[in-house]
Amino acid sequence: MAVQLKRALTIGILAVSLGLSACVPLVVVGGVAMGAWIGSDPRPTKTITEDTSLGANISAKIIDEFKERAHVNVNTFNGQVLLTGEVPDAAAKARVEQLARSFSQTTRVFNDVVQAPPSSMADRLNDSQLSTRVKTAMLTNGGDAQAVHIQVITDRKVVYLLGMSSPQLADRAAQIAASVSGVERVVKLVQPLAPLPQ
Template sequence: MTQINAHISSRPVAAAGGGRSRRRLWRAAGLLAVVLAAAQLQGCFVLGLGAVGTTAYVASDRRTAGSILEDNTIGLKADNRISSALGPDCNVRAVSYNQQVLLVGQVPNEADKQKAEEIVKGVPNVKAVLNEIDIGPVADLNRSATDTLITTKVRAGLIDAHDIFGNAFKVTTSNSVVYLMGIVTQREADRAVQIARDTSGVSKVVTMFNIITEQQLREMQNPQKENAPPSQPHGNEP
């Protein structure tokens, strides 16, 4: 089992600025997120991802198509197994990225927390597990809605930034703690942490990044150039 080197940042945060039109846009998006969060049932549950926009998401994701499929499979298996084993007094979510799994949510005791981790370690192809489950009562709908709104605002900040590619990051929020995952360079990682810190409502930032070099990033962005056959002695070069 691979060990995750998670980085935690707890510096004071401040509200991020922005144009009036952008604030209106993301206020509407945040309201939608709150409404969706309020529709969730309490207790252990399995979260499904809609198929809308899947093609565009895969095209912009730095994982391979096989890795994305594997992560979806791991998440579903982990959620189902945890729900069956721990029962209705828990609320645990497994988030898999590049076969590294983040566990967030609430359970009533330490034994259940450790049991959830062992369950996930038993799911095929899981490389590592970061157990961030809180011990305590299941979060109410207000808490869940607030976390969903924070996630929406952090994603908005990442996408709005012009010096990084926002869709390279996976954002999860639990109890106002933001977790960032992704295959990114150190420059991108540092910038994303800064954006998350500066988002209102965030109490702490935890990262689970797979760090690559700038050269590796260029190769990922231009695979056709790296894998192209030798050029012919005639004709125009692209």
């Protein structure tokens, strides 16, 4: 029953988010890692809808197959899929990636799940607080927020930067994220925009 409720809640919140403005950050508690946007979401509405649907469908497949044996977060951007969280073994890690790749909309998969017991709610709360602190640091020290279109996702104290930006601003964002106390690693998955004029 708990698995069905978790799945329904995850899919329901993702579905509701389709009607939100592109500049509103999407934060889902449960099966999806906490994320917060820096700047606006540059994707067309159709792409946002497709990405959100893709993420929900992958999450549903993983929950159906693994139930409570795995805790996998799915984040998507322009068809790219980021998988984080915990799985019981190497076979499960390979399987969740296979499930993510089974959708035609998937263009690339970043599989960063680890073999470990599912994280605790306290760990997940700490991750969400780290995301907030990283976002605050970027807005304070990152320069032109309108030129940065990055989602900050934190899982197991690892900060993932997913989105679009110029190479210079993406590098700066990664440096700022790494400087936040409690962050153990930064993974930059930012698609490049045109370089800033010199």
